[in-house]
Amino acid sequence: MLGTSTARLMRPEILDGPLGAHFLNMAMNNARPHEQYRLLREFLRHHPSPRFLMVDLDRSWCLYGPKQVPLNNEPWPDWIYQGSSWLGYLHMANLYALQEAANEFMLQLGLRHDHYGEDGYTNFVAADSLYTRARANRVFAAWGPDPMRPPPTPIEAAPAMRTYLPAILDAVPDTTVRILWFPPVQATRHNPRGSMYDSMFEACHRYVASVAATAPHTLVLDFDIPGPITDDRDLFWDPIHYRLMTADRIMHDIITVMSDPGARSPDYTVVSR
Secondary structure: OEOOHHHOOOOHHHHHHHHOOOOOOOOOOOOOHHHHHHHHHHHHHHOOOOOEEEEEOOHHHHOOOOOOOOOOOOOOOHHHHOOOHHHHOOOOOOHHHHHHHHHHHHHHOOOOOOOOOOOOOOOOOOOHHHOOHHHHHHHHHHHOOOOOOOOOOOOOOOHHHHHHHHHHHHHOOOOOEEEEEEOOOOHHHOOOOOOHHHHHHHHHHHHHHHHHOOOOOEEEEEOOOOOOOOOOHHHEOOOOOEOHHHHHHHHHHHHHHHHOOOOOOOOOEEEEO
16 A cells, blocks of 8 residues: 555555455655655565555645655655665664664563554544544644646646656556555645646546556546545545544445445546456
8 A cells, every 4th residue: 555644544454354455554644656656666575466556646646746855854765775785774873763773672672552553554643532623623724725826738647647657557567456546635625626736636637547547457546526525524634634434434435346346436436447
């Protein structure tokens, strides 16, 4: 499972049994497409023939250049994936590495709780029982609307999408089942028709459909459509991060459409199969 924070609530233990798989959730907060591609290449070094590949195509895929600098402050050490592992030890001579070594030591002694399971999953949102509309309203208000701008000309998919989506699909064997999915964004964050962002997202979706149509065993689901998920603010903590109950609903939809190709739901649109 590749993606950003909008994919982190996908639980391998829920999807494994119904899909006959053993998933690893490798979603990373604010991950850019080139980072997701690099993570996949590292995974394939150890598991060259995965049965499934799930890619969460959140809106960053539709906006950024081929190697956009992440907005977060967490280091992305590209040297980890280059050359001999022995050459990396000099890069690790820093306080961050010392801190993580100490955390791992405490974990081995049972003095520290591991936030992530062996399947990569951890819950990073509050329990549904703590949800209140007033709390969500404050968070929604802090985000504010996207600016209304005229679309660029011509409209085409973002460079990151054109560079890394084909690379990701080509990296796995033809026997791998590829599930590409657009996560839901709450309707207040949807852009007006004809605006720059709306036009860019439409071009992005068209490009994904065209690429998926020629890729073997590739399913594309779009949950970012007007419907019972995106229209309900109470299914979200903020405009892009949904609640645990919403994640369960998305996983149920994926399981259903995988087991029944003819299944349809107002939650999503089947873009390509």
